[in-house]
Amino acid sequence: MKRQEAILHIIGNMDKWKTFQENFRDDAVPETDKYLQSNLIAGSRQGTIGSRIKSVVLNVRDPGAHFTISNGIRNTTDVIDRFVRFYKTVFTGNLPEILSGILTGVRDMIEYRSALEVNRKKNADIIAQDRLLRNDWKPSLERLLTAIYQLDAYISMASAAVELGLNFPEFLKAGKPRLSVQEMFHPFLKKPVKNNFKLIDGHFVFLTGPNMAGKTTFLKTMGVCVYLAHTGMPVPAKTMELTFCDGLISSINTEDNIHLGYSYFYSEVKRVKEIAEFINRNKRAVVIMDEMFKGTNVKDAFDATGKIAGKMVKYTNSVFFLSSHITELEIPLKKLKSVGFHCFEAKQTGQTVTYDYKLKPGVSKQRLGLLIMEKENVFKILDGK
Numbered sequence: 001m002k003r004q005e006a007i008l009h010i011i012g013n014m015d016k017w018k019t020f021q022e023n024f025r026d027d028a029v030p031e032t033d034k035y036l037q038s039n040l041i042a043g044s045r046q047g048t049i050g051s052r053i054k055s056v057v058l059n060v061r062d063p064g065a066h067f068t069i070s071n072g073i074r075n076t077t078d079v080i081d082r083f084v085r086f087y088k089t090v091f092t093g094n095l096p097e098i099l100s101g102i103l104t105g106v107r108d109m110i111e112y113r114s115a116l117e118v119n120r121k122k123n124a125d126i127i128a129q130d131r132l133l134r135n136d137w138k139p140s141l142e143r144l145l146t147a148i149y150q151l152d153a154y155i156s157m158a159s160a161a162v163e164l165g166l167n168f169p170e171f172l173k174a175g176k177p178r179l180s181v182q183e184m185f186h187p188f189l190k191k192p193v194k195n196n197f198k199l200i201d202g203h204f205v206f207l208t209g210p211n212m213a214g215k216t217t218f219l220k221t222m223g224v225c226v227y228l229a230h231t232g233m234p235v236p237a238k239t240m241e242l243t244f245c246d247g248l249i250s251s252i253n254t255e256d257n258i259h260l261g262y263s264y265f266y267s268e269v270k271r272v273k274e275i276a277e278f279i280n281r282n283k284r285a286v287v288i289m290d291e292m293f294k295g296t297n298v299k300d301a302f303d304a305t306g307k308i309a310g311k312m313v314k315y316t317n318s319v320f321f322l323s324s325h326i327t328e329l330e331i332p333l334k335k336l337k338s339v340g341f342h343c344f345e346a347k348q349t350g351q352t353v354t355y356d357y358k359l360k361p362g363v364s365k366q367r368l369g370l371l372i373m374e375k376e377n378v379f380k381i382l383d384g385k
Contacts, residue, residue, distance in 0.1 A: 003232030004168050005096040010158035016090060017155050023082045024148060028075045033145050035072025036138055069130050076133050076141065077116050083144060084113045106147045108140055157233060166234035170241045177203050177284065177319045183238035186221040193357035202338025204313045207323040209344030210368040214357040215323040216252065219288050222321060223250055226286045246283040249275050252290040265295030272308060285318040291325060298326070306332045313338055330363045351375065
């Protein structure tokens, strides 16, 4: 909630906060960071005359180091100046807790800026200024950079929410898992098709559909929404209601591992084992599984998927999504309670296939794999045509 309050505040005052980002678009902040972490030996404490003599000697003996220090001082003082100007504009005392905490933690920059003004009027040499910045003030300046990075992140979150049409979810307090979304879409798609979903029949969702119809994209989108919601971020949906969970676990892009000696199938088994261990600890989870056991024969895949689903459905405090091309699983799964059936389908007219990418109730029996291969002339090429 605190993160939501911060982002909503920035959205409501976007012009003011955008000014902050525009003020730090150049290299002043990263150059300041580099300067503070540099291993150049900072000047030791000594009298003004001795310090100035050392500055002159440094410029003669090592002009590169002299330039690095001079440039670092210039960037650092510039960053402090810009931040203090922004601080006085924004900090009204009515900020959300997170933003107020970030800014309060670097209030000493106002005093530091005044001290820098005194140094400028005294024409302090670079050795004295370098010692002040990289020795005396270094911890405070590191906090300042952290604050700038944090504010930049929050402003970017707010900007993304506005530009992509993201909205904040609502978390529900309920004994059983709840999950519903309206007009959910994947944020990486330029022209996404929006879908609605609601847990009605139970907490285990069996998803079917032909190749390229949208199953995997739907699962990834659901994962993105659940993840962003739990980080306090807005989600790519018009509305979203859900209960809190302890973990989001997916098995989508499983790969073999030649270094560990894992075959594709064994990697799938290991991932399912991780899921089992997690939910067996009475953890509430959202589990997303895309076409389990592709790395083995159809018979074993059918038997294993059915048996795993039968075991998982007993964990009623978690939500499970399982997609599969093995539509024959409909028969054993319908015998289980709390399993809902959803699908994607395509419209086929002769050799032409069109997709609407809309989620529908039921089980799809469409098979388009061969047709897609024919459209790509795979068989003709192999025939030498």
